[in-house]
Amino acid sequence: MAKRAFVTGSSHGLGAHLASRLAGDGWKVTGLGRRPEAETPGTAGVDYIQADLSRPETVERLPALLGETPDLIVHNAVSYPPRGAQELSLADLDSVFRVNALAPYRLTLDLLAAKPDTRFTSVVVVNSESMYHADRDSGVYAASKAALRVLTTALADVCRSRNAGVATLLLGPLADPDKVEQLRRVAAGRGVDEAEITRIFLRKSNPDLVIEELIDFESCYRSVQYIADLGRAANGMVCRLDGGSAGSLI
Template identity: 30%
Template sequence: MSRHALVVGASSGIGAAVAQTLLRSGWRVTVAARRLDALAELAERLGPACVPAAVDVTDAESVDRLARSIRNGPELNALVNCAGHDLGGRTPFHRSEIDDALSVLHTNAAGLLRLTHAMLPALAEADPADVVNVGSVNGVRAAAGLAAYSASKFAVHGFTAALREECSEIGVRVTEVLPGMTRTDFAATRWRGDQAKAAAYYDSYPALLDPADVANAVRFALEQPPGVCLSEITILPFPTRDSRP
């Protein structure tokens, strides 16, 4: 029987790439996010082993509904947390909107904790069982203009490290994947849909990761032998010969 993964934040970007990569490796994948229409399109494209489910990680009732649905379905072997944003980011904190900053923390940190807490009982009954949190290099290296985002990812980094120690007692491996700059819809969301500004921002970098690069790291962690836990995987973009000036 194929293993079952829940990928949260799967409507686009890294989450969608993780879902696609795991499906190609024979997994059954439940894709979850707020945008059910985008998930339905993704599931139609990826086939019957991909099942969409709506969730807002900042809403307790929404998370509880998803947890009940998961408990009533196939055994859950992996939770992959990809949900996150940086609304209003790349702005000095004293010039930012506090509601934007708090929204970043509520989704990226508190939402991840809420969702993980709800899914751990199901994972504790599975064998094998994994949690993979997609953090960021900004969770270990803060950057100006990213005060709220860095705070949220530092929280994810510390939470993941502690959870890894705790979950060894219940047979659940815990991995953090820490990507560098990755080209997704992330920047457009940061600037409230300004695609031109997002494209110019990404084009200013000499090298970028693709979401598939991060997804391959997630798959690699999940497919390790039972006695191996990859604690952290840091992935940085590297200029190819063709892209160098």
């Protein structure tokens, strides 16, 4: 019988890749995202739920929609503050923190509580090294990711008595399609190699990096596989795939 996986933020980007690869490897996958299903890749083997994690009712009804607690839960959904906003309303702040930190925490607690003690569940929380580099433009997003990291630590304590394991996959700058295409256009406009433009971009935007290329989605998937395969040993683990951008002392 195929194992079951649940991936949030699966409508595009990294989440879509993770859901697709899991399905290709034989998992029965349920994905969740805010985009209409018609705007998703529509991967075979992935059942899609359109829902907004910033809404409390979404988190409350998801355990019933999923049925049995999945064998693997990947929290990948992410929300960013409105671009260009000089001041964020409390509603904006609440939405970002709900999606990025509160929903993964609450949903994991509910799913673990509904799980039979005889079945093991692996939880992978995708987080960002952005929490270490807050400024006036990124402070809210960074704070939500810092909150997620603290709440994940609390979940690790819960998992010890629930036959489960939760680990953080800490990511640096990803090779998402929009970013790659933007760098490609810049390289073409300047008549230089795309790899060189990428190196320049990373050095300027992430001076602590010890890598010179964006992190590809497939490396992220292999990291999820690695964490899931570790089972209980991964509980509380931080798997860093961030090129050292979190700093040498962390």
